[in-house]
Amino acid sequence: MKQRPDRLFAEPMAKVPDFVFNEDVARVFPDMIKRSVPGYPAIVENTGVLAGQFARPDSALYDLGCSLGAVTxxxxxxxxxxxxxxxxxxxxxxxxxRCREYLHAQDAMFQELLPAEVVEADILGLDFQPSSLVTLNFTLQFIALDQRPVLLRRIRQALLPGGALILSEKLRFDDPTEQALLTELHLAFKRANGYSELEIAQKRSAIENVMKPDTLAVHRQRLLSAGFSQVVPWFQCLNFASLIALP
Structure with a gap:
Protein backbone atom coordinates (compact mmCIF):
# COMPACT_ATOMS: atom_id res chain seq x y z
CA MET A 1 0.00 0.00 0.00
CA LYS A 2 1.54 3.29 -1.10
CA GLN A 3 2.48 5.65 1.72
CA ARG A 4 2.34 9.42 1.38
CA PRO A 5 4.89 11.83 2.88
CA ASP A 6 3.79 13.97 5.81
CA ARG A 7 3.48 17.56 4.57
CA LEU A 8 0.49 18.54 6.69
CA PHE A 9 2.24 21.44 8.41
CA ALA A 10 4.63 22.45 5.61
CA GLU A 11 2.75 25.62 4.62
CA PRO A 12 2.18 28.60 6.95
CA MET A 13 -1.22 28.62 8.68
CA ALA A 14 -2.97 31.76 9.91
CA LYS A 15 -4.38 29.71 12.80
CA VAL A 16 -3.14 26.21 13.57
CA PRO A 17 -6.10 23.94 14.46
CA ASP A 18 -5.94 21.34 17.20
CA PHE A 19 -4.58 18.00 16.03
CA VAL A 20 -7.21 15.40 15.11
CA PHE A 21 -6.86 11.90 13.69
CA ASN A 22 -8.80 12.67 10.52
CA GLU A 23 -8.49 11.51 6.92
CA ASP A 24 -5.59 13.87 6.23
CA VAL A 25 -3.60 12.43 9.13
CA ALA A 26 -4.54 8.83 8.26
CA ARG A 27 -3.14 9.26 4.74
CA VAL A 28 0.32 10.26 6.00
CA PHE A 29 0.37 8.57 9.42
CA PRO A 30 3.03 5.91 8.73
CA ASP A 31 5.47 8.59 7.56
CA MET A 32 4.47 10.99 10.36
CA ILE A 33 4.93 8.52 13.20
CA LYS A 34 8.22 7.13 11.87
CA ARG A 35 9.72 10.61 11.52
CA SER A 36 8.31 11.94 14.82
CA VAL A 37 8.72 9.14 17.39
CA PRO A 38 12.25 7.89 18.09
CA GLY A 39 12.33 4.11 18.36
CA TYR A 40 8.80 3.61 17.04
CA PRO A 41 9.59 0.64 14.73
CA ALA A 42 11.46 -1.12 17.54
CA ILE A 43 8.58 -0.58 19.97
CA VAL A 44 6.01 -1.92 17.53
CA GLU A 45 7.92 -5.04 16.49
CA ASN A 46 9.04 -5.91 20.01
CA THR A 47 5.52 -5.41 21.34
CA GLY A 48 4.65 -8.39 19.17
CA VAL A 49 7.60 -10.36 20.54
CA LEU A 50 6.68 -9.53 24.14
CA ALA A 51 3.05 -10.37 23.49
CA GLY A 52 4.11 -13.86 22.51
CA GLN A 53 5.31 -14.37 26.09
CA PHE A 54 2.09 -13.24 27.74
CA ALA A 55 -0.71 -14.30 25.37
CA ARG A 56 -2.84 -17.15 26.71
CA PRO A 57 -5.09 -19.54 24.77
CA ASP A 58 -8.76 -18.64 24.41
CA SER A 59 -8.24 -14.98 25.25
CA ALA A 60 -8.51 -11.58 23.62
CA LEU A 61 -5.54 -9.37 22.74
CA TYR A 62 -6.46 -5.68 22.64
CA ASP A 63 -4.78 -2.97 20.58
CA LEU A 64 -6.37 0.16 22.06
CA GLY A 65 -6.04 3.29 19.96
CA CYS A 66 -4.87 1.08 17.11
CA SER A 67 -4.59 3.83 14.45
CA LEU A 68 -3.53 1.97 11.28
CA GLY A 69 -2.94 -1.30 13.10
CA ALA A 70 0.86 -1.53 13.23
CA VAL A 71 0.76 -3.19 16.66
CA THR A 72 -2.10 -5.44 15.60
CA ARG A 98 -7.44 2.27 6.62
CA CYS A 99 -6.57 -0.18 9.39
CA ARG A 100 -8.94 -2.69 7.85
CA GLU A 101 -7.26 -2.15 4.48
CA TYR A 102 -3.82 -2.75 5.98
CA LEU A 103 -4.96 -5.94 7.72
CA HIS A 104 -6.55 -7.19 4.50
CA ALA A 105 -3.22 -6.64 2.77
CA GLN A 106 -1.45 -8.52 5.58
CA ASP A 107 -3.86 -11.44 5.16
CA ALA A 108 -2.85 -11.65 1.50
CA MET A 109 0.86 -11.83 2.39
CA PHE A 110 0.87 -14.27 5.32
CA GLN A 111 -0.83 -17.52 6.25
CA GLU A 112 -1.99 -18.74 9.67
CA LEU A 113 -2.33 -15.31 11.23
CA LEU A 114 -4.42 -14.65 14.31
CA PRO A 115 -7.94 -13.48 13.52
CA ALA A 116 -8.36 -9.75 14.01
CA GLU A 117 -11.41 -7.55 14.39
CA VAL A 118 -11.26 -3.77 13.94
CA VAL A 119 -13.82 -1.87 16.01
CA GLU A 120 -14.72 1.81 15.73
CA ALA A 121 -15.41 2.81 19.33
CA ASP A 122 -14.36 4.97 22.26
CA ILE A 123 -12.03 2.81 24.35
CA LEU A 124 -13.44 4.44 27.50
CA GLY A 125 -16.76 2.74 26.83
CA LEU A 126 -15.52 -0.72 25.88
CA ASP A 127 -16.96 -3.83 27.49
CA PHE A 128 -13.65 -5.69 27.85
CA GLN A 129 -13.53 -9.42 27.26
CA PRO A 130 -11.17 -11.62 29.31
CA SER A 131 -7.77 -10.71 27.91
CA SER A 132 -4.17 -11.77 28.29
CA LEU A 133 -2.55 -8.84 26.52
CA VAL A 134 -3.58 -5.19 26.20
CA THR A 135 -1.54 -2.56 24.38
CA LEU A 136 -1.88 1.21 24.69
CA ASN A 137 0.56 2.44 22.07
CA PHE A 138 0.86 6.25 22.43
CA THR A 139 -2.85 6.39 23.24
CA LEU A 140 -3.18 7.15 26.97
CA GLN A 141 -1.58 10.57 26.46
CA PHE A 142 -4.65 11.62 24.44
CA ILE A 143 -7.10 10.52 27.16
CA ALA A 144 -8.39 13.13 29.63
CA LEU A 145 -6.31 13.07 32.82
CA ASP A 146 -9.22 12.17 35.07
CA GLN A 147 -10.19 9.25 32.83
CA ARG A 148 -6.76 7.62 32.73
CA PRO A 149 -7.03 5.87 36.13
CA VAL A 150 -10.55 4.68 35.27
CA LEU A 151 -9.41 3.11 32.00
CA LEU A 152 -6.40 1.42 33.59
CA ARG A 153 -8.52 -0.06 36.38
CA ARG A 154 -10.90 -1.53 33.82
CA ILE A 155 -8.00 -2.99 31.84
CA ARG A 156 -6.56 -4.51 35.01
CA GLN A 157 -9.90 -6.11 35.85
CA ALA A 158 -10.07 -7.70 32.38
CA LEU A 159 -6.54 -9.12 32.42
CA LEU A 160 -6.15 -12.82 33.09
CA PRO A 161 -3.44 -14.20 35.42
CA GLY A 162 -0.14 -14.24 33.56
CA GLY A 163 -1.22 -11.50 31.17
CA ALA A 164 0.19 -7.99 30.73
CA LEU A 165 -0.45 -4.42 29.69
CA ILE A 166 2.13 -2.84 27.38
CA LEU A 167 1.99 0.95 27.67
CA SER A 168 4.02 3.17 25.33
CA GLU A 169 4.03 6.94 25.87
CA LYS A 170 5.90 10.17 25.37
CA LEU A 171 7.42 11.22 28.71
CA ARG A 172 7.84 14.55 30.42
CA PHE A 173 10.44 15.12 33.12
CA ASP A 174 10.27 16.97 36.43
CA ASP A 175 13.88 18.08 36.23
CA PRO A 176 13.96 21.20 34.00
CA THR A 177 17.46 20.46 32.72
CA GLU A 178 16.53 16.90 31.75
CA GLN A 179 13.31 18.11 30.12
CA ALA A 180 15.15 20.76 28.12
CA LEU A 181 17.87 18.35 26.99
CA LEU A 182 15.53 15.62 25.82
CA THR A 183 13.19 18.13 24.16
CA GLU A 184 16.11 19.54 22.16
CA LEU A 185 17.33 16.06 21.23
CA HIS A 186 13.82 15.18 20.05
CA LEU A 187 13.76 18.31 17.89
CA ALA A 188 17.13 17.28 16.45
CA PHE A 189 15.61 13.89 15.62
CA LYS A 190 12.76 15.58 13.74
CA ARG A 191 15.15 17.87 11.85
CA ALA A 192 17.29 14.88 10.89
CA ASN A 193 14.15 13.28 9.46
CA GLY A 194 13.48 16.26 7.19
CA TYR A 195 11.00 18.36 9.13
CA SER A 196 11.45 22.12 8.78
CA GLU A 197 11.33 24.57 11.67
CA LEU A 198 7.91 25.70 10.42
CA GLU A 199 6.57 22.15 10.39
CA ILE A 200 7.95 21.47 13.86
CA ALA A 201 6.49 24.69 15.31
CA GLN A 202 3.04 24.27 13.74
CA LYS A 203 2.80 20.60 14.73
CA ARG A 204 3.71 21.55 18.30
CA SER A 205 0.95 24.18 18.33
CA ALA A 206 -1.55 21.66 16.96
CA ILE A 207 -0.82 18.95 19.48
CA GLU A 208 -0.02 20.77 22.73
CA ASN A 209 -3.68 21.13 23.74
CA VAL A 210 -4.67 17.54 22.96
CA MET A 211 -1.67 15.47 24.09
CA LYS A 212 -0.69 15.64 27.77
CA PRO A 213 2.38 13.50 28.63
CA ASP A 214 3.14 12.24 32.14
CA THR A 215 6.37 11.49 33.96
CA LEU A 216 7.55 7.92 34.39
CA ALA A 217 6.87 8.21 38.14
CA VAL A 218 3.26 9.27 37.49
CA HIS A 219 2.74 6.35 35.10
CA ARG A 220 4.19 3.89 37.60
CA GLN A 221 2.10 5.12 40.53
CA ARG A 222 -1.09 5.27 38.46
CA LEU A 223 -0.60 1.70 37.28
CA LEU A 224 0.09 0.44 40.79
CA SER A 225 -2.97 2.30 42.08
CA ALA A 226 -5.05 0.65 39.34
CA GLY A 227 -4.14 -2.75 40.77
CA PHE A 228 -1.09 -3.79 38.78
CA SER A 229 1.53 -5.57 40.88
CA GLN A 230 4.67 -4.64 38.95
CA VAL A 231 5.68 -2.00 36.40
CA VAL A 232 8.81 -2.64 34.34
CA PRO A 233 10.23 -0.15 31.80
CA TRP A 234 11.58 -2.19 28.90
CA PHE A 235 12.39 0.50 26.31
CA GLN A 236 13.32 4.16 26.13
CA CYS A 237 14.59 6.27 23.25
CA LEU A 238 14.98 9.95 24.12
CA ASN A 239 11.65 11.06 25.63
CA PHE A 240 9.62 8.07 24.45
CA ALA A 241 9.27 4.91 26.52
CA SER A 242 7.38 1.67 26.88
CA LEU A 243 6.41 -0.18 30.07
CA ILE A 244 5.16 -3.63 30.94
CA ALA A 245 2.54 -3.69 33.72
CA LEU A 246 1.76 -7.06 35.29
CA PRO A 247 -1.50 -7.94 37.07
Missing part, protein backbone atom coordinates in the same frame (compact mmCIF):
# COMPACT_ATOMS: atom_id res chain seq x y z
CA UNK A 73 -0.01 -6.65 12.67
CA UNK A 74 2.93 -7.33 15.01
CA UNK A 75 0.69 -9.29 17.38
CA UNK A 76 -0.59 -11.40 14.50
CA UNK A 77 2.96 -12.14 13.33
CA UNK A 78 4.36 -13.18 16.71
CA UNK A 79 1.60 -14.66 18.89
CA UNK A 80 1.09 -18.41 18.57
CA UNK A 81 -1.26 -19.11 21.48
CA UNK A 82 -4.23 -21.21 20.41
CA UNK A 83 -7.58 -19.57 19.75
CA UNK A 84 -6.42 -16.04 20.53
CA UNK A 85 -7.94 -13.13 18.65
CA UNK A 86 -6.90 -9.52 18.28
CA UNK A 87 -9.43 -6.74 18.89
CA UNK A 88 -8.16 -3.44 17.47
CA UNK A 89 -10.08 -0.36 18.60
CA UNK A 90 -9.98 3.26 17.48
CA UNK A 91 -12.49 6.11 17.57
CA UNK A 92 -11.34 7.64 14.26
CA UNK A 93 -13.42 6.46 11.27
CA UNK A 94 -10.55 7.33 8.91
CA UNK A 95 -8.07 5.28 10.92
CA UNK A 96 -10.46 2.33 11.24
CA UNK A 97 -11.12 2.22 7.50
Missing amino acids: QALRRHVRADRCRVIAVDNSPAMVE
Whole structure:
Protein backbone atom coordinates (compact mmCIF):
# COMPACT_ATOMS: atom_id res chain seq x y z
CA MET A 1 0.00 0.00 0.00
CA LYS A 2 1.54 3.29 -1.10
CA GLN A 3 2.48 5.65 1.72
CA ARG A 4 2.34 9.42 1.38
CA PRO A 5 4.89 11.83 2.88
CA ASP A 6 3.79 13.97 5.81
CA ARG A 7 3.48 17.56 4.57
CA LEU A 8 0.49 18.54 6.69
CA PHE A 9 2.24 21.44 8.41
CA ALA A 10 4.63 22.45 5.61
CA GLU A 11 2.75 25.62 4.62
CA PRO A 12 2.18 28.60 6.95
CA MET A 13 -1.22 28.62 8.68
CA ALA A 14 -2.97 31.76 9.91
CA LYS A 15 -4.38 29.71 12.80
CA VAL A 16 -3.14 26.21 13.57
CA PRO A 17 -6.10 23.94 14.46
CA ASP A 18 -5.94 21.34 17.20
CA PHE A 19 -4.58 18.00 16.03
CA VAL A 20 -7.21 15.40 15.11
CA PHE A 21 -6.86 11.90 13.69
CA ASN A 22 -8.80 12.67 10.52
CA GLU A 23 -8.49 11.51 6.92
CA ASP A 24 -5.59 13.87 6.23
CA VAL A 25 -3.60 12.43 9.13
CA ALA A 26 -4.54 8.83 8.26
CA ARG A 27 -3.14 9.26 4.74
CA VAL A 28 0.32 10.26 6.00
CA PHE A 29 0.37 8.57 9.42
CA PRO A 30 3.03 5.91 8.73
CA ASP A 31 5.47 8.59 7.56
CA MET A 32 4.47 10.99 10.36
CA ILE A 33 4.93 8.52 13.20
CA LYS A 34 8.22 7.13 11.87
CA ARG A 35 9.72 10.61 11.52
CA SER A 36 8.31 11.94 14.82
CA VAL A 37 8.72 9.14 17.39
CA PRO A 38 12.25 7.89 18.09
CA GLY A 39 12.33 4.11 18.36
CA TYR A 40 8.80 3.61 17.04
CA PRO A 41 9.59 0.64 14.73
CA ALA A 42 11.46 -1.12 17.54
CA ILE A 43 8.58 -0.58 19.97
CA VAL A 44 6.01 -1.92 17.53
CA GLU A 45 7.92 -5.04 16.49
CA ASN A 46 9.04 -5.91 20.01
CA THR A 47 5.52 -5.41 21.34
CA GLY A 48 4.65 -8.39 19.17
CA VAL A 49 7.60 -10.36 20.54
CA LEU A 50 6.68 -9.53 24.14
CA ALA A 51 3.05 -10.37 23.49
CA GLY A 52 4.11 -13.86 22.51
CA GLN A 53 5.31 -14.37 26.09
CA PHE A 54 2.09 -13.24 27.74
CA ALA A 55 -0.71 -14.30 25.37
CA ARG A 56 -2.84 -17.15 26.71
CA PRO A 57 -5.09 -19.54 24.77
CA ASP A 58 -8.76 -18.64 24.41
CA SER A 59 -8.24 -14.98 25.25
CA ALA A 60 -8.51 -11.58 23.62
CA LEU A 61 -5.54 -9.37 22.74
CA TYR A 62 -6.46 -5.68 22.64
CA ASP A 63 -4.78 -2.97 20.58
CA LEU A 64 -6.37 0.16 22.06
CA GLY A 65 -6.04 3.29 19.96
CA CYS A 66 -4.87 1.08 17.11
CA SER A 67 -4.59 3.83 14.45
CA LEU A 68 -3.53 1.97 11.28
CA GLY A 69 -2.94 -1.30 13.10
CA ALA A 70 0.86 -1.53 13.23
CA VAL A 71 0.76 -3.19 16.66
CA THR A 72 -2.10 -5.44 15.60
CA GLN A 73 -0.01 -6.65 12.67
CA ALA A 74 2.93 -7.33 15.01
CA LEU A 75 0.69 -9.29 17.38
CA ARG A 76 -0.59 -11.40 14.50
CA ARG A 77 2.96 -12.14 13.33
CA HIS A 78 4.36 -13.18 16.71
CA VAL A 79 1.60 -14.66 18.89
CA ARG A 80 1.09 -18.41 18.57
CA ALA A 81 -1.26 -19.11 21.48
CA ASP A 82 -4.23 -21.21 20.41
CA ARG A 83 -7.58 -19.57 19.75
CA CYS A 84 -6.42 -16.04 20.53
CA ARG A 85 -7.94 -13.13 18.65
CA VAL A 86 -6.90 -9.52 18.28
CA ILE A 87 -9.43 -6.74 18.89
CA ALA A 88 -8.16 -3.44 17.47
CA VAL A 89 -10.08 -0.36 18.60
CA ASP A 90 -9.98 3.26 17.48
CA ASN A 91 -12.49 6.11 17.57
CA SER A 92 -11.34 7.64 14.26
CA PRO A 93 -13.42 6.46 11.27
CA ALA A 94 -10.55 7.33 8.91
CA MET A 95 -8.07 5.28 10.92
CA VAL A 96 -10.46 2.33 11.24
CA GLU A 97 -11.12 2.22 7.50
CA ARG A 98 -7.44 2.27 6.62
CA CYS A 99 -6.57 -0.18 9.39
CA ARG A 100 -8.94 -2.69 7.85
CA GLU A 101 -7.26 -2.15 4.48
CA TYR A 102 -3.82 -2.75 5.98
CA LEU A 103 -4.96 -5.94 7.72
CA HIS A 104 -6.55 -7.19 4.50
CA ALA A 105 -3.22 -6.64 2.77
CA GLN A 106 -1.45 -8.52 5.58
CA ASP A 107 -3.86 -11.44 5.16
CA ALA A 108 -2.85 -11.65 1.50
CA MET A 109 0.86 -11.83 2.39
CA PHE A 110 0.87 -14.27 5.32
CA GLN A 111 -0.83 -17.52 6.25
CA GLU A 112 -1.99 -18.74 9.67
CA LEU A 113 -2.33 -15.31 11.23
CA LEU A 114 -4.42 -14.65 14.31
CA PRO A 115 -7.94 -13.48 13.52
CA ALA A 116 -8.36 -9.75 14.01
CA GLU A 117 -11.41 -7.55 14.39
CA VAL A 118 -11.26 -3.77 13.94
CA VAL A 119 -13.82 -1.87 16.01
CA GLU A 120 -14.72 1.81 15.73
CA ALA A 121 -15.41 2.81 19.33
CA ASP A 122 -14.36 4.97 22.26
CA ILE A 123 -12.03 2.81 24.35
CA LEU A 124 -13.44 4.44 27.50
CA GLY A 125 -16.76 2.74 26.83
CA LEU A 126 -15.52 -0.72 25.88
CA ASP A 127 -16.96 -3.83 27.49
CA PHE A 128 -13.65 -5.69 27.85
CA GLN A 129 -13.53 -9.42 27.26
CA PRO A 130 -11.17 -11.62 29.31
CA SER A 131 -7.77 -10.71 27.91
CA SER A 132 -4.17 -11.77 28.29
CA LEU A 133 -2.55 -8.84 26.52
CA VAL A 134 -3.58 -5.19 26.20
CA THR A 135 -1.54 -2.56 24.38
CA LEU A 136 -1.88 1.21 24.69
CA ASN A 137 0.56 2.44 22.07
CA PHE A 138 0.86 6.25 22.43
CA THR A 139 -2.85 6.39 23.24
CA LEU A 140 -3.18 7.15 26.97
CA GLN A 141 -1.58 10.57 26.46
CA PHE A 142 -4.65 11.62 24.44
CA ILE A 143 -7.10 10.52 27.16
CA ALA A 144 -8.39 13.13 29.63
CA LEU A 145 -6.31 13.07 32.82
CA ASP A 146 -9.22 12.17 35.07
CA GLN A 147 -10.19 9.25 32.83
CA ARG A 148 -6.76 7.62 32.73
CA PRO A 149 -7.03 5.87 36.13
CA VAL A 150 -10.55 4.68 35.27
CA LEU A 151 -9.41 3.11 32.00
CA LEU A 152 -6.40 1.42 33.59
CA ARG A 153 -8.52 -0.06 36.38
CA ARG A 154 -10.90 -1.53 33.82
CA ILE A 155 -8.00 -2.99 31.84
CA ARG A 156 -6.56 -4.51 35.01
CA GLN A 157 -9.90 -6.11 35.85
CA ALA A 158 -10.07 -7.70 32.38
CA LEU A 159 -6.54 -9.12 32.42
CA LEU A 160 -6.15 -12.82 33.09
CA PRO A 161 -3.44 -14.20 35.42
CA GLY A 162 -0.14 -14.24 33.56
CA GLY A 163 -1.22 -11.50 31.17
CA ALA A 164 0.19 -7.99 30.73
CA LEU A 165 -0.45 -4.42 29.69
CA ILE A 166 2.13 -2.84 27.38
CA LEU A 167 1.99 0.95 27.67
CA SER A 168 4.02 3.17 25.33
CA GLU A 169 4.03 6.94 25.87
CA LYS A 170 5.90 10.17 25.37
CA LEU A 171 7.42 11.22 28.71
CA ARG A 172 7.84 14.55 30.42
CA PHE A 173 10.44 15.12 33.12
CA ASP A 174 10.27 16.97 36.43
CA ASP A 175 13.88 18.08 36.23
CA PRO A 176 13.96 21.20 34.00
CA THR A 177 17.46 20.46 32.72
CA GLU A 178 16.53 16.90 31.75
CA GLN A 179 13.31 18.11 30.12
CA ALA A 180 15.15 20.76 28.12
CA LEU A 181 17.87 18.35 26.99
CA LEU A 182 15.53 15.62 25.82
CA THR A 183 13.19 18.13 24.16
CA GLU A 184 16.11 19.54 22.16
CA LEU A 185 17.33 16.06 21.23
CA HIS A 186 13.82 15.18 20.05
CA LEU A 187 13.76 18.31 17.89
CA ALA A 188 17.13 17.28 16.45
CA PHE A 189 15.61 13.89 15.62
CA LYS A 190 12.76 15.58 13.74
CA ARG A 191 15.15 17.87 11.85
CA ALA A 192 17.29 14.88 10.89
CA ASN A 193 14.15 13.28 9.46
CA GLY A 194 13.48 16.26 7.19
CA TYR A 195 11.00 18.36 9.13
CA SER A 196 11.45 22.12 8.78
CA GLU A 197 11.33 24.57 11.67
CA LEU A 198 7.91 25.70 10.42
CA GLU A 199 6.57 22.15 10.39
CA ILE A 200 7.95 21.47 13.86
CA ALA A 201 6.49 24.69 15.31
CA GLN A 202 3.04 24.27 13.74
CA LYS A 203 2.80 20.60 14.73
CA ARG A 204 3.71 21.55 18.30
CA SER A 205 0.95 24.18 18.33
CA ALA A 206 -1.55 21.66 16.96
CA ILE A 207 -0.82 18.95 19.48
CA GLU A 208 -0.02 20.77 22.73
CA ASN A 209 -3.68 21.13 23.74
CA VAL A 210 -4.67 17.54 22.96
CA MET A 211 -1.67 15.47 24.09
CA LYS A 212 -0.69 15.64 27.77
CA PRO A 213 2.38 13.50 28.63
CA ASP A 214 3.14 12.24 32.14
CA THR A 215 6.37 11.49 33.96
CA LEU A 216 7.55 7.92 34.39
CA ALA A 217 6.87 8.21 38.14
CA VAL A 218 3.26 9.27 37.49
CA HIS A 219 2.74 6.35 35.10
CA ARG A 220 4.19 3.89 37.60
CA GLN A 221 2.10 5.12 40.53
CA ARG A 222 -1.09 5.27 38.46
CA LEU A 223 -0.60 1.70 37.28
CA LEU A 224 0.09 0.44 40.79
CA SER A 225 -2.97 2.30 42.08
CA ALA A 226 -5.05 0.65 39.34
CA GLY A 227 -4.14 -2.75 40.77
CA PHE A 228 -1.09 -3.79 38.78
CA SER A 229 1.53 -5.57 40.88
CA GLN A 230 4.67 -4.64 38.95
CA VAL A 231 5.68 -2.00 36.40
CA VAL A 232 8.81 -2.64 34.34
CA PRO A 233 10.23 -0.15 31.80
CA TRP A 234 11.58 -2.19 28.90
CA PHE A 235 12.39 0.50 26.31
CA GLN A 236 13.32 4.16 26.13
CA CYS A 237 14.59 6.27 23.25
CA LEU A 238 14.98 9.95 24.12
CA ASN A 239 11.65 11.06 25.63
CA PHE A 240 9.62 8.07 24.45
CA ALA A 241 9.27 4.91 26.52
CA SER A 242 7.38 1.67 26.88
CA LEU A 243 6.41 -0.18 30.07
CA ILE A 244 5.16 -3.63 30.94
CA ALA A 245 2.54 -3.69 33.72
CA LEU A 246 1.76 -7.06 35.29
CA PRO A 247 -1.50 -7.94 37.07
